[in-house]
Amino acid sequence: MSDSEVRDLARSQRRAAADVLARGMRDNPINVAAFGPNPERREQALTRFFRAAVYGVAGRGTVAGALREGRVVGVCGMAPPGRCHPTPGEKARILPTVLLGTPPGTTGRVVGWSNEWARRDPAEPHWHLGPVAVDAGLQGQGIGSLMLADFCARVDDRREAAYLETDKRENVKFYERFGFTVLEEAEVLGVPNWFMHRPRAE
Numbered sequence: 001m002s003d004s005e006v007r008d009l010a011r012s013q014r015r016a017a018a019d020v021l022a023r024g025m026r027d028n029p030i031n032v033a034a035f036g037p038n039p040e041r042r043e044q045a046l047t048r049f050f051r052a053a054v055y056g057v058a059g060r061g062t063v064a065g066a067l068r069e070g071r072v073v074g075v076c077g078m079a080p081p082g083r084c085h086p087t088p089g090e091k092a093r094i095l096p097t098v099l100l101g102t103p104p105g106t107t108g109r110v111v112g113w114s115n116e117w118a119r120r121d122p123a124e125p126h127w128h129l130g131p132v133a134v135d136a137g138l139q140g141q142g143i144g145s146l147m148l149a150d151f152c153a154r155v156d157d158r159r160e161a162a163y164l165e166t167d168k169r170e171n172v173k174f175y176e177r178f179g180f181t182v183l184e185e186a187e188v189l190g191v192p193n194w195f196m197h198r199p200r201a202e
């Protein structure tokens with residue numbers, strides 16, 4: 001059982017949220033493929049990336065977080081129907097974070113990856129879930145489940161569908177517990193990715 005609570009994060013908590021996402025997702029296969037094999041460098045690059053990305057998601061949707069004794073231990077970003085894609089302004093803020101201080105080719109890989117995900121986005125109106133992560137060292141303690149239950153309650157209240165992308169097989173099982181099913185499996189940057197859908201509540 002988790003002793004955490006889920007709340008919409010305040011502006012002042014966005015930096016902590018980005019740090020949790022960078023640590024929590026540091027070793028995800030797609031991030032290794034995009035940002036290179038060095039874990040410390042990857043975490044630095046992801047921290048810069050998520051500082052810009054969290055700002056963007058918060059502008060288009062909501063960044064919820066799991067808090068334990070006031071500390072951000074998990075992050076759950078979500079964008080409402082019609083607002084899945086980063087705006088040009090957001091892209092302009094994110095681009096320098098992947099251009100600077102990253103191995104050669106990183107920008108091309110991140111752009112290619114983002115296009116591969118964007119072109120699969122369902123036409124049906126949906127909430128787009130992500131980024132989602134629990135801090136490194138705290139995974140497997142129920143924090144992610146707490147955040148997913150909160151997310152599903154929000155979309156069910158609105159009778160709306162949801163959609164996500166993931167790059168780890170164990171996450172598929174995790175999301176299936178919350179009613180998502182796999183629409184497609186495909187390689188992106190040479191890494192298996194799963195595209196998952198959750199129907200709207202009747």
Ligand SMILES: CC(C)(COP(=O)(O)OP(=O)(O)OC[C@H]1O[C@@H](n2cnc3c(N)ncnc32)[C@H](O)[C@@H]1OP(=O)(O)O)[C@@H](O)C(=O)NCCC(=O)NCCS
Pocket residue numbers: 024025028130132133134135138139140141142143144145146165166167168170171173174
């Ligand atoms: C995926 C994630 C958000 C799940 O949150 P969590 O708090 O670890 O999950 P919970 O404790 O609520 O649930 C455990 C279930 O999650 C799944 N899981 C996925 N990654 C896991 C991990 N690193 N550690 C433990 N469980 C994990 C398993 O299905 C597990 O069920 P099991 O114990 O029966 O095998 C979290 O593990 C994480 O941040 N992983 C790394 C980043 C990531 O992949 N984010 C999602 C990108 S789409």
